[in-house]
Structure formats: C-alpha cells, structure tokens
Amino acid sequence: MSPSDPGYADWAEDEQDRNDWDRHEAYADKCDPKQAKLNPLADIDYSDIPPHMVEAAKAYVEEKLHPGGFLISVLSNDLYQAMARADKKNKEALDSWLGWLGRIPLRCWGSTAKVKAWLDSATEESNK
Numbered sequence: 380m381s382p383s384d385p386g387y388a389d390w391a392e393d394e395q396d397r398n399d400w401d402r403h404e405a406y407a408d409k410c411d412p413k414q415a416k417l418n419p420l421a422d423i424d425y426s427d428i429p430p431h432m433v434e435a436a437k438a439y440v441e442e443k444l445h446p447g448g449f450l451i452s453v454l455s456n457d458l459y460q461a462m463a464r465a466d467k468k469n470k471e472a473l474d475s476w477l478g479w480l481g482r483i484p485l486r487c488w489g490s491t492a493k494v495k496a497w498l499d500s501a502t503e504e505s506n507k
Contacts, residue, residue, distance in 0.1 A: 423482050427475040429468040440483050443501030453480070454488040 420441050425433045438444040439454070446454070449469055452461035453476050462470060469476070480488055487497040 420484075425479070427472070428479050429472050429475075432469065436479070439497075440487060443498055445498055451494060454494045455491045456489050457491075 423437075423440065425436055428436060432450065435446045435450055439446045439450065445451075447464075449461055449464040449466070452458070452464055458473070461473065461476075465473070486493060488494065
C-alpha cells in the first residue's frame, strides 16, 4: 500500500504508525491476504495478555469500542489506576500488557486524551 491508497492516511498518522504499516506490509504474506488487506491490524499478537481480555483489547484496537476501567487505565498510561482496577490475572500480567502496548498504533494509547480521541474517531467515522 502506498500513501495514495485509501486508508493509508488514517493509519499513518505519525511516523511510528507508518513504520507499523510498513512492517505489516512486509509480513502480510504470512497472513491471509484478504484479511491483511481488509484489516491492517490483523497481525497484532494478543497471545500474551490474559485470555479473558483478548476480546475487549481487540474490540478497542480494531473497532474502537470503549473498554472497561482496567484497560482504559492501561491505555491511558495510568499504571496506578490499572493496578487498582486489575483482577488477579491482570495484575500478574501487567508486564505483558506493557509489551502489548508496543504492538498497537501509538495514536490509540499513551494518555487519556489519546484514548478519548481514538474512541471519538469511531463516532466521526460512523457519521460519515
């Protein structure tokens, strides 16, 4: 995909996201080609986060759906609140959650403002 293709501008909001996209394209042959072209987030690895959280994490990243308090805290980079809201499995897996953050687009995590903008962008997209 090139910068002139539909969808590239939405994905490639900053340099890191462009690098994520390029990395996705480099490994797209390892994915189902139809899925890889439809969903550039298809190659995100969720295997090291607690299994009961995978659906919520995928829904947030891929569909921009509002997650629960623990995941909002992780995404907002509020680790104090994340620990306060975590169940036992999520407390034990906090280092895995931090590793997972490095695999998702930078524009969808890092601060409360970024999380809000990510979620708000779903509303904007649905109103188009």
